[in-house]
Amino acid sequence: LQPAGQPLLGHSAGVWEVDFNPQGTILASSSADHTVRLWSAAPNATGEAGPWRALGPPLIGHTGRVTILDFSPDGRTLASPSEDGTIRFWEIDPESWKARVCKIAGRNMTPDEWEQYLPGQPYESTCPQWPEGE
Helix, strand or coil: CCCCCCCCCCCCCCEEEEEECCCCCEEEEEECCCCEEEEECCECCCCCECCCEECCCCECCCCCCECCCEECCCCCEEEEEECCCCEEEEECCHHHHHHHHHHHHCCCCCHHHHHHHCCCCCCCCCCCCCCCCC
16 A cells, blocks of 8 residues: 555644544644644545645644544534643634634735635635725
8 A cells, every 4th residue: 555645744743633524624633742733635626635735823722732633513613632631622614714814804815825825726805895805
């Protein structure tokens, strides 16, 4: 057997758990570096997962190793228990992210910002109440 694609890099310590959301479009990984990372597993044109890419920076807040992950049945929330004695809940739904970002920023992303955070994806207006980024 051969590896299916390149390894996912981003954690600075051992990975303890991985879990796909119920839709199979997001992979979450937890680590001894006290973080959780999200990876795009959305299918490409051939129906296979890829290309894999990090979805933003790591989710931070734990002060101990994150050993388990569990998505809610609808895939909109991710629970991350940690050895620090806490459980954190992360809102994973991209549509709620869009609404929150539009409200906070009060504008659309510029094409440069789009390329930085969504490389290789065609630019689109995400905040219909604002003019497209310049």
